[in-house]
Amino acid sequence: MNRSLVFAVAMALGTALPVRAADLQPIKRVEPTYPPEAARAGTTGYVDVEFEVDPAGKVAAVSVVNAKPTRTFEQAAVRAVKQWQFAPGGGKGKVRLNFSM
Numbered sequence: 001m002n003r004s005l006v007f008a009v010a011m012a013l014g015t016a017l018p019v020r021a022a023d024l025q026p027i028k029r030v031e032p033t034y035p036p037e038a039a040r041a042g043t044t045g046y047v048d049v050e051f052e053v054d055p056a057g058k059v060a061a062v063s064v065v066n067a068k069p070t071r072t073f074e075q076a077a078v079r080a081v082k083q084w085q086f087a088p089g090g091g092k093g094k095v096r097l098n099f100s101m
Helices: 003-013 036-041 074-081
Strands: 026-028 045-053 059-068 091-099
Touching: 045 074, 059 074, 074 091
Parallel strands: none
Antiparallel strands: 045 059, 045 091
């Protein structure tokens, strides 16, 4: 089935095709706050998160996929991504947030 036919069927059913992360247009990005305990200890690391954006452009859900070290930066990463805003349209994205001093 070709893509235009799939699109026509999806539109007829009132559903949208999934939007790729590359199609998301950021409007507001909030950087995560470095956890004080990690800063005092000189800890660095990263958190990989996946997120869903609703049709209005607000982040509706965030989940941690991977983090190093664990239980250090996840809360700060999720809190920051929940504040991001995108152009209307919705979709899913994935990003790595690096924590370094």
